Amino acid sequence: MKSVDDTLLLSDNPAELHALLAAERQRRKQAEADLAAMRVASRIPHLNPNPIIRLSSTGELLFANPAAARLADELLATGPSRVRPQLVQAALQTLRTGEPLQRELQANGQHFLLFAVPVLEEGFALLYLTDVTARWQAEQETREQRKLYETILAHLPAVVTVLDADQRYSYINTYAGDSETERQARLGTNFADRCAAKGLPAALAARRRRLFERAVSSRLPVSWEEHWPGCSDAAACYWLCSYHPVFGAGGELQMVLNYGFDITSRREAEERTRQSEGQVQAQQAFTNLVLDLNPNLIWVRDAEGNTKFENAEMKAMRERIRHLAGTATMEAALDIEVLKTSALTDLDVLKSGKQNINIASVKLGNGEVRWFQTVRCPMVLANGTTQVLGVSTDITALKQAQQEAEAAALARENFLANMSHEIRTPLNGVLGMTSLLAKTTLNEQQRSYTAIIQHSGRHLLNVVNDVLDMAKITSGKLELEQSVFNLCDSMGKAAHPLVMQAQEKGIRVVGTLLRDSCPLPWVVGDSYRLNQVLINLLSNAIKFTPAGGTVAVGGYFVSETEDTLTTEFRVTDSGIGIAPDKLENIFQEFTQAYADTTRQFGGTGLGLSISRALVAQMGGRLTVQSQPGQGSSFSFVTTLPKASAEARQKAMEPVALVQEASVRGRRVLLVEDNAVNREVAQLLLEGHGVVVDEAASGLEALELFEECRYDAVLMDIQMPGMNGLEATARIRTHYDPVKAATPILALTANAFRADAEKYAAAGMNDTLPKPFDEAELLGKLAALMAGGAPLTAASPALAATSEPAATATAPHAEPAPEATEDAAPLYDLVLLSQTAHGSTAFMNRILTSFHSNTPGSVGDLRAAQTMADWPAAAAVAHKLRPSLRLLGAASLLPCMAVLESESSSELERQTAALELAAGLEALLRVLPQKLDS
Known part of the structure; x- marks a missing residue:
């Protein structure tokens, strides 16, 4: 075949040549256009946003566009893959069948629609993947939504x-x-x-x-x-x-x-309702009859206070109240406050939706007072509205019985208080005089008589205490203290005197210490009452065990938690025992197991009943096991809170001993109408260097108080004319704020805690029950004079704490300057606030007086320091001490102690005088002159 060039060379016809050249140009243009189109088409796979892959018949990757890069990486990888087998299988299947195939594929969290197309003449397959993730998610949501709707419809x-x-x-x-x-x-x-x-x-x-x-x-x-x-x-x-x-x-x-x-x-x-309409009407008639025959007042009111229903009794009461008052309506006859309270109570029931029970009185027109207990409850109607259903029960007779019982209880309490006073007052004289007599030179017979008097007096005091304890228990006024103590040590000390008593009687005593089973028996509770129970049980064991017998007393660990300790105390004797039918009787008040027990062994029959009540109040139970002639075993189990490590440490800190010098040279006013008790207290105090002025009545006491300054006042409560409470009130309102703050110790024969609280509210600083112990009297006096907490005497040596009794901030008082690491606050108005009992006027009088008088005292102090007149400096310090103690100026007290001490050196006095003067001036600068009311 000849080419175009050969044809042109052979041809000699110009027209033919021209036509050939034109055709050639046209072919070239078409070829160029086809090439350009092929170039554009070749870019389409690269620009396609969906993955395109070409795989050979052996699964070899021949091509992958950019969108298929991740899939290509997985095809080329050699590790395990879920996607690679699916892609290769699709390519092989379409090449094998010669037909395209379509399936869904999930890869890399996406959903694809895969089309596999075979190219048989080339021996490869084209895989086209379309991202249908959005469509899949929409279909999934549609399926889930359909499932939800079908679930709802199904239920x-x-x-x-x-x-x-x-x-x-x-x-x-x-x-x-x-x-x-x-x-x-x-x-x-x-x-x-x-x-x-x-x-x-x-x-x-x-x-x-x-x-x-x-x-x-x-x-x-x-x-x-x-x-x-x-x-x-x-x-x-x-x-x-x-x-x-x-x-x-x-x-x-x-x-x-x-x-x-x-x-x-x-x-x-x-249909049933229609058939039973007659029955419903009959039932309604029966209900109305029952309501009308009910002796209680039954009524229903709506939210606006309109009466919707009243039974016959309520209607009768309404008519009676209206008739006796001569008014048109019952509401017009009732007190406006009664109506207002009733409406507010109805409103409260409607708002809260809860039942309300109250007691109120209604005064009738004839002066008669009726008492009603009313129960109100919400009543929801079928239409959703709520009304108040009330049932009022006439409790007039019950109220009268209650008032009579309360009057009887008050009479009993007054009787017990009077009995306590009338017995304790002379008993104080008996025991006090006997104690003084025992300090004198006596022969053996006289000492024996004195001991008998003391023993009989203490026995009588125990009887009075038992009666008062039982009265407190039955009236619900017995309160338990909450203090930190070592249970083993406390019970051991309580039992020790009785162990000696048993040994003197010829009884063998064996014991088991709680510490043997519980190494750390530190608890929080009332150690005195626990000891009282143990002493009662041990006293009974000794009383009913003959010489040669045995008494066993022991404490045992039972269990513990993180916060509590449970222990058991047991007292077992080999005495006369108790018959089974008498075991419960012994716990009843004023009851002994046998009729002749009191005659043979003594006692009031109150010890065990008091002990069981005390143990019950502590959350435990007192039990007994006994056989006649074989002895008895009493035990009680208590669960008490554990004491914290800090509380144990504080309780074990040694306390300072109060020496006789704490009260020696102090002047006190003794107010007591009983001449014997005055003489007892005077002799006891004067024996320790206390200067005592006596007053036989409240009026006489006030006259002496005007004439002299006292470090403390011992105030009897029950006196003819002006009693101790009235005299205290007059002292607390004295124009001189320093004298008004004089510590007052109540001397009382009343042993109820409520009495002590009443005395404290009247302005008294502490209470000392009669008959009092000499050490306890001195301890409390020393504490009041020192401004600290009342002292207690565990032995002839008095114990005291150095910290103030209260730590609350004074009401309305400005805060004292904050203490730094090296300095304490210059003042603390806590004691002043306590003394004033919250009276801002009283506190302001004290502050004004201090600001007015102290500058002169500072001048006197500096003059005494310049002249080395130390008696004068000591007098200034002594005069300032009550005021500074009242104002909580604790940092100045050591300086005054140096000035008042006779053993201080010249240099110590000079330094103390300078520091005290400077401290007083600094105190005047920061101490407020007036507190906001």
Whole structure:
């Protein structure tokens, strides 16, 4: 075949040559255009956003466009892959069959639609992947949403079906009651088919068709009730049905929702209600009769206070109140406050929705007072509104009985208080004089007589204490202290004197220490009352055990938690024992096991009843096991809070001993109407260097108080004329604030805690019950004079704490300057506030007086320091001490102690005087002159 060039060389015809050249140009242009098109077409796979892959018949990757880069990497990788086998399998299958194939593929978190096309002549397959992730997610959401809707429809308490335009079922929920197979079989049928299958009247289907057409034509829901006759008891007979047509955006009918609610139970209930109307009316008449015969006042009021119902008794009471008062209505006869309180109580019941019980009195027109206990409760009506139902019970007789009982209890308490006073007052003289007598030179017989008097006096005091303890227990006024103590040590010390007593009687005593089973028995509780129980049990064991017998006393660990310790204490004797029928009697008040017990062994019969009550109040129980002639075993178990490590450490700190010098040289005013008691107290105090002025009445005490300054006042409570409380009130309102703050110690024969609280509220600093112990009297006096907490005496050496008794901030007081690491606050108004009992006026008088008088004292102090007149400096310090103690100026007290001490050196006095003067001036600068009320 000749080429175009050869043809041109052979031809000599110009026209032919020209035509050949034109044709050649045209072919070249077409070739160039085809080449350009092929170049453009070759770019399409690279620009395609969907992956395109070409695989050989052996699964080798021949081509992958950029969109298939991740898939290509997985095809080229050698590790395990879930995608590579699927792609290779698709390529091989389409080459093997020679037909394109289509399938879904998930790769790298995406969903693809895979088309595999075979190119048999070239021996490779083209794989086209279209990303359908968004479509898959939408379909998934649609499936989940459909599943949710189907779940909701399946659990609806109604039959739900979906009908097409020809009333054929396209959906039936599970509430229809058919099985899944039956529901599937019903799809495509209509209600007429259903009626034929169930044997229902054809009229039901005809009616439904008319209602269906009405709903579609009106485009509104249609509801109706339907009765299926001849149904069994287990099948629904009455239905509440409705059609809800659903139209598309173009107005075409898409579906009709059909709901069917089973109302068989409701219709049957309505029928029963109609049949029982006569019974209901009879029941209502019976209820009204019961309410009218009820002796209580029964009424109902609405939220506006309008009366909606009253029984016959309430109507009668309303009429009686109105008639006696001569008013038109009952409300006009009642006090306005009574009506207001009743309305507010009704409102509270309506708001809270809770029952309310209150007691109120109503005064009738004839002066008679009736008491009613009213129970109010909310009553919710069928329409949802709430009214108040009230039942008022006439408790006038009960109230009178209560008042009589309270009067009797008050009379008993007054009797016990008077008895306590009348016995303790002379007993104080007996024991006090006997104690003083025992300090004199006596022969053996006189010492014996004195000991007998002391023993008899203490026995009488124990009897009085037992009676008072039982009175406190029965009246609910016995309170337990809460202090930190070592349970083993406390009980051991309490038992020690009785052990010695038993040994003197010839009784062998064996013991088991609680510490043996519980190494750290530190608890918080009332050690005195626990000791009282143990002493009672041990005293009884010794009393009823003859010489040669044995008494065993022990403490035992029971259990513990992180916060509590449970222990048992047991006292066992080999004494006379108790008969089984007498075991419970011994715990009753004023009761002994046998009629002649008191005559043979003594006692009031109160010890065990008091002990059981004390143990019960501590959360434990006192038990007994005994056999006549074989002895008895008493035990009690208590659970007490554990003491913290800090509290144990503080309790174990050694306390400072109060020397006789704490009270020596001090001047006190003794106010006591009993001459013997005055003499006892005077002799006791003067024996320790205390200067005592006596007053036999409150008025005489006030006269002496005006004439002299006292470091403390010992104030009796019950005195003829002006009693101790009135005298205290007069002292606390004295114009001189320093004298008004003089410590006052109440001397009382009343042993109730409420009495002590009453004395404290009256302005007294502390209370000392009669008959008092000499050490206890000195301890409390020393504590009051030092401004600290009352001292207690565990032995002839008095113990004291150096910390103030209270740490609360003073009311209305400005805060004291904060302490640094090296300096304490210059003042603390806690004691002043306590002394003033919250009276800001009293506190301001003290502050004003201090600011007015102290500058002169500072001048006197500096003059005494310049002249080295140390007696004068000591006098200034002594005069300032009560005021500084009252103001909590603790940092200045050491300087005054140096100035008042006779053993201080010249240099110490000089330094103390300078520091005290400077400290007083600094205190005047920061101490407020007035507190806000």
